[in-house]
Amino acid sequence: MELRRDYFADVRKDGLHEIGQPRPRLDSPGHVTGKTAYFADRNFPGMLHLKMVRSPHHHARIRSIDTSEAEKHPGVVRVLTAKDVPHNVYTILILIQIGPEDETVLADGKVRWKGEAVVAVLAETERAAQEAAAKVKVDYEVLPAVFDMEEALKPGAPLVNEYHGQNYYLYDSGECRKVRFGDVEAGFAKADHILEQSYQSSPIEHAPTETTGCVVAPEGNDRFTCYTNTQAMFFTLDNTSIILQMPGNKLHFVGGTVGGGFGGKVDVIVEPIAILGAKLTGRPVSFIYSREEEMQISSPRAAEKVVIKDGVMKDGRIVARKVTGYTDAGAYSRHSPYGAQKGAGHYPGPYTVPNVWIDTYCVYTNRTPSSAMRGFGVTIGDFALEVQMDKLARLIGMDPLEFRFINAYRDGDMKAHRQPTEGAALIECMQEASRAANWPVAEKYMAMSSYRKGA
Amino acid sequence: MAKVPVQFTLNGSEKAEFIESGTTLLHALRDKIGDTSPKGGCHQGTCGACSVIIDGELRLSCLTLAETCSGADIKTTAGLAEGGVLHPLQRAFLDAFATQCGFCTPGMIMAAKVLLDRTPNPSREDVVEALSGNICRCTGYEPIVQAVLTAARANSQNAA
Ligand code: FES
Ligand code: FES
Numbered sequence: 001m002e003l004r005r006d007y008f009a010d011v012r013k014d015g016l017h018e019i020g021q022p023r024p025r026l027d028s029p030g031h032v033t034g035k036t037a038y039f040a041d042r043n044f045p046g047m048l049h050l051k052m053v054r055s056p057h058h059h060a061r062i063r064s065i066d067t068s069e070a071e072k073h074p075g076v077v078r079v080l081t082a083k084d085v086p087h088n089v090y091t092i093l094i095l096i097q098i099g100p101e102d103e104t105v106l107a108d109g110k111v112r113w114k115g116e117a118v119v120a121v122l123a124e125t126e127r128a129a130q131e132a133a134a135k136v137k138v139d140y141e142v143l144p145a146v147f148d149m150e151e152a153l154k155p156g157a158p159l160v161n162e163y164h165g166q167n168y169y170l171y172d173s174g175e176c177r178k179v180r181f182g183d184v185e186a187g188f189a190k191a192d193h194i195l196e197q198s199y200q201s202s203p204i205e206h207a208p209t210e211t212t213g214c215v216v217a218p219e220g221n222d223r224f225t226c227y228t229n230t231q232a233m234f235f236t237l238d239n240t241s242i243i244l245q246m247p248g249n250k251l252h253f254v255g256g257t258v259g260g261g262f263g264g265k266v267d268v269i270v271e272p273i274a275i276l277g278a279k280l281t282g283r284p285v286s287f288i289y290s291r292e293e294e295m296q297i298s299s300p301r302a303a304e305k306v307v308i309k310d311g312v313m314k315d316g317r318i319v320a321r322k323v324t325g326y327t328d329a330g331a332y333s334r335h336s337p338y339g340a341q342k343g344a345g346h347y348p349g350p351y352t353v354p355n356v357w358i359d360t361y362c363v364y365t366n367r368t369p370s371s372a373m374r375g376f377g378v379t380i381g382d383f384a385l386e387v388q389m390d391k392l393a394r395l396i397g398m399d400p401l402e403f404r405f406i407n408a409y410r411d412g413d414m415k416a417h418r419q420p421t422e423g424a425a426l427i428e429c430m431q432e433a434s435r436a437a438n439w440p441v442a443e444k445y446m447a448m449s450s451y452r453k454g455a
Numbered sequence: 456m457a458k459v460p461v462q463f464t465l466n467g468s469e470k471a472e473f474i475e476s477g478t479t480l481l482h483a484l485r486d487k488i489g490d491t492s493p494k495g496g497c498h499q500g501t502c503g504a505c506s507v508i509i510d511g512e513l514r515l516s517c518l519t520l521a522e523t524c525s526g527a528d529i530k531t532t533a534g535l536a537e538g539g540v541l542h543p544l545q546r547a548f549l550d551a552f553a554t555q556c557g558f559c560t561p562g563m564i565m566a567a568k569v570l571l572d573r574t575p576n577p578s579r580e581d582v583v584e585a586l587s588g589n590i591c592r593c594t595g596y597e598p599i600v601q602a603v604l605t606a607a608r609a610n611s612q613n614a615a
Binding site: 022024027028029030031032034035038040041043208210211258260262290291 | 485486489490491492493494495496497498499501502504531532533535536541544545548549550552554555556557558559560561564590591592593
């Protein structure tokens with residue numbers, strides 16, 4: 001690896017010994033010998049297996065649940081419904097005061113997406129749990145469902161989640177997160193060209209090789225050890241403590257070894273119900289998603305829609321940018337109000353634009369709840385922004401890389417959300433990319449710097 | 456339910472268990488015998504994480520009934536290092552950064568071992584073909600392909 005020491009020569013500290021050096025990963029010896037202990041490698045005598053009865057409908061009222069046949073099935077030890085869960089309505093971000101609590105651990109009176117957990121069955125074997133789950137009878141009254149964000153925002157759309165009362169997350173700023181900077185309409189008025197485009201993405205599943213799950217062992221003193229592949233250990237611990245109304249010191253979480261996560265294992269989904277099962281039966285419990293559950297049930301990256309309207313001058317300057325972003329949370333919040341908010345903070349991208357208007361909505365639909373995935377709230381936005389940048393460059397007949405140099409943010413520039421730019425390196429990255437990709441740009445761009453001084 | 460006896464050699468040592476008829480080899484190895492090096496990624500024959508070697512053949516242990524393995528010679532990644540010395544494939548996976556989360560690694564190493572046992576000097580295409588039943592969601596495969604090629608070179612140098 002080549003380190004370009006001429007960039008930021010005056011701010012770089014030398015004496016870096018690790019950067020640029022290959023170093024063995026500490027966990028690899030365990031991986032190549034098969035010794036690394038993933039949660040499912042723990043096995044306890046008398047361990048029960050938990051299987052979930054899930055909603056076959058996108059939106060339905062539950063008239064009744066009959067678990068009597070399932071309870072009689074050989075090998076079944078316990079069947080759990082909403083009434084068994086001490087604090088059944090929760091939301092993970094309540095820990096950072098992002099409410100209201102809007103999601104049920106086990107469905108209570110209503111299901112809001114196809115696959116929602118309704119009844120948990122604990123049995124001696126996976127097979128017995130699966131067979132008994134098939135014997136649980138749930139009487140549903142199917143309700144109209146909405147799957148499209150724009151449809152969901154129209155008046156008269158089916159209400160997805162009563163805890164919100166409307167099909168969008170209500171921020172303290174209102175129906176969306178808003179950023180206002182300069183005068184965007186004045187910017188459009190003076191622009192040589194205006195380009196408005198919309199970009200859309202589908203949900204994306206992380207598909208980790210190891211599915212989501214946990215193994216719980218009671219320690220015999222009202223304390224429970226939970227071996228889990230969560231990516232959010234303390235979020236899970238604290239939310240479990242709320243859901244089960246148990247002090248945190250009764251919960252011992254062991255994790256850190258994750259067979260692929262990519263953001264898909266940050267929700268608090270398997271642990272509370274498995275610990276509850278262990279508590280109510282006094283037995284170890286294993287709850288592991290099947291591959292089908294991993295694909296259909298675990299939160300994907302949110303579907304997004306991004307509408308970008310830009311005003312650009314013939315000389316390449318973007319003078320106004322208006323972005324409206326929609327994040328499809330699915331039926332419940334999970335991390336999506338935060339994802340949509342990140343989008344608001346991220347636009348207009350790494351470019352300095354004098355007039356900016358941003359609205360980002362977190363929308364509820366009857367789809368699988370979405371959540372975190374690698375740069376959620378930002379990644380799809382970057383796709384939209386960069387495709388838009390290429391289109392703008394084409395519109396004014398300019399090289400797309402030179403067009404980005406003209407608009408790149410630099411140290412000292414005020415960003416739309418009122419933070420001065422610091423430590424920018426976009427120009428230097430593009431200079432390096434220009435060399436590496438053999439995509440030459442005019443000398444004046446190669447002489448630019450992210451530093452304002454002398455620029 | 457009636458139990459069935461099953462007896463086989465696992466990484467050179469004799470194992471005997473009573474299992475329920477219909478138990479997969481993956482389940483028997485992991486939950487009965489305690490060799491957790493084969494991983495269950497899908498339990499439906501699509502990911503390769505559960506790969507083991509049975510009588511020299513690469514097999515998916517999630518689709519193999521344990522009771523069909525009586526008398527078989529079974530090898531898993533847990534038995535690959537000899538006397539604490541890593542097998543060249545294990546060494547190469549370490550050195551080439553061919554593991555990230557590591558969940559696919561034992562299965563990958565099994566698939567690679569069967570390839571190198573039969574084709575000591577494989578082409579890149581041979582390696583890609585041999586690993587085509589094993590899914591890795593983390594590494595992007597290239598470091599794994601490189602690791603297998605490196606191990607093959609190390610093997611043939613040792614043999615020379
Ligand atoms: S667990 Fe056997 S192929 Fe996936
Ligand atoms: S290293 Fe994670 S699946 Fe391959």
